[in-house]
Amino acid sequence: MTVQLPSVLRRLLAHPRGMVPTLYVPTIIVLCGLGPWLLPFGELHVDLYHRFLPPLGNGHLLGTDEIGRDVLSRVLMGGRVSLLVGLVSTAISTLIGTTVGIVAGYHAGLARFLITTVIDAVLCFPVVFLLLTLAAVLHPGIGTIIGIITLVSWMEVARVAQSQTRIVRRQDYVTAVVAMGAGDAQVLFREILPNILPAIIVSATLNIARAILLESYVSYLGYGIQPPDASWGNLLNNAQEYLESDPWLAIIPGAVIVLTVVMFNLLGDALRDAIDPSRRSS
Amino acid sequence: MGNGNLLYVLRLGGVKILLLLLVSMAGFTLLHLAPGDPLSQFTLAPGMTAERLAQIAHGMGLDQPLWRQYLHWLHGIMTGDWGHSFRDQSPVLGIIVSHLTATIELGLAALGISFSLGLGMGLMGALRAGRAVDDVTSVISIILFSLPTFWLGLVFIYIFSVRLQWFPTGNFSSPGDRSIVGYLRHLALPALTLGLVSVPVWSRYMRTFAGEILKQDQIRTARALGLSSGRIIVHRLLRGALLPMIPVAGIYLPTLLSGALVTETVFSWPGIGRLFLDSLQYRDYPVVMGVLMFSAILVLVSSTLAELLHHVADPRLRA
DSSP, rough: OOOOHHHHHHHHHHHHHHHHHHHHHHHHHHHHHHHHOOOOOTTTTGGGGTTTTTTTTTTTOOOOOOTTHHHHHHHHHHHHHHHHHHHHHHHHHHHHHHHHHHHHHHHHTTTHHHHHHHHHHTTTTTTHHHHHHHHHHOHHHHHHHHHHHHHHHHHHHHHHHHHHHHHHHHHHHHHHHTTOOOOHIIIIIIIHHHHHHHHHHHHHHHHHHHHHHHHHHHHHTTSSSSSOOOOOGGGGGGGGTTTTTTTTTHHHHHHHHHHHHHHHHHHHHHHHHHTTHHHHOO | OOOHHHHHHHHHHHHHHHHHHHHHHHHHHHHHHHHOTTTTHHTTTTOOHHHHHHHHHHHHTTTTOOOHHHHHHHHHHHHHHBBBBBTTTBHHHHHHHHHHHHHHHHHHHHHHHHHHHHHHHHHHHTTTTTHHHHHHHHHHHHHHOOOOHHOOOOOIIIIIIISSSOOOOOOOOOOOOOOOHHHHHHHHHHHHHHHHHTHHHHHHHHHHHHHHHHTTTHHHHHTTTOOOOHHHHHIIIIIIHHHHHHHHHHHHHHHHHHHHHHHHHHHOSSSSHHHHHHHHHOOOHHHHHHHHHHHHHHHHHHHHHHHHHHHHHHGGGGG
């Protein structure tokens, strides 16, 4: 199965279920990236005369929080952190997972035996408990969060890489290349890797969604990104206190998390269908 | 999940136990190197002397090398002595057990909601494969899968407690609420929250398994023989699709526990999830380690049981 980028993109944009997330994901990344240059208010700009403004109040599109900070600025700045955590931790865990998975898939024997059993066993653990313990004990910060989210999310990619490698390894053309005397490195980088890459990309996209969600849990519970720095999770930190009087403080950041995570999940699904159209009908 | 080979299941169980040991070692080391010494609660007490502090440390076994403390702890875990809480000196296992009922009740209610909704959504998707219903159910399942549990809880509290005032906002333990009705009113929102976010676990697998069965010849034969589609669903589809769902239960429990952790916090539900977070905050490490181990053991045992049960129930796996 060779994958042509233009045709994948065409199929991706053909359905609204592919088009919407394909447009949304770059947009939110650019918006959050440019956040500080887009807005008239600094994210830490405190304005005690304009606390708890409702959305659209006094030039604040999404209102202000309990000390008068602009909610839109906070959401965009929080998005920088949350997206950064999602993207970087996914990049690292994808690299680890792919390497481990290929090794396990390529060589039958002890390595595969050990790796697959360990992955299956780790996947059975209640990960969030472990994640929170680590976050609570280690020094809080972006680096720590990225590290621990990576630690609990490489297994899924590894499993995909492993099973895909095994499938590709058994294909006739790979057998032929091996029979012609190609070395391991040549088979791995020229035959296996390009062919398992689509599945890896799909898995990584879904992984970003999960990482953003995990960050929001840890930060919401107070063990992630620490105030006054914003992240999508810690914006909801105090929101419960003000739920009765100022519900938008909880609703808006949460809605942004949901929207973004849904879009990454939809993008992953749409990519899967676009890369392998035969799945669509099944 | 796929592999139902008995040898594999047993082997996996063995690896899980090894992994459990590793996790316990890592957790134990980490919590002991962590800032916030267990003694710090005593240092500020009035009239505290260094001598008395050393005595307390000795009493808690803190003056011994770490590996000895670990072995002591491990021995305790296996013999039912899970240590004592730093907060009030009560036994850890007792504390966990006393919080367990609330979590089990919440979990069962959530299970009922998510299983029935998930089954229904998966079936609907499979029976109308490729059509609008299939699309809608799969998008709903993606949305539910993407919801942060705490946020859904907050939204429910806002809609049903603050605005509509149908349900209380939490605080299950408030006096006068011990009646069945009061209890159910407290249970409703957390159970709905936890149930909804775990619907996709069931619906996705149900959609896949039922879809596979529908493609099999026996269903086509049954349809050709004129059996109504309602009977097909009941007799063939459900039986065939529920069988591979057994190991999914093993996947479900970790999801449920993690979800309960957050749900219990949002709704002040007195279960082990909230116990865990409270203990983390108070640096009550014996309890933190206790809950960590307890939940891991629970998941390990149940997932292995689910795999074994699947093996027993599905004759094809025994070949």
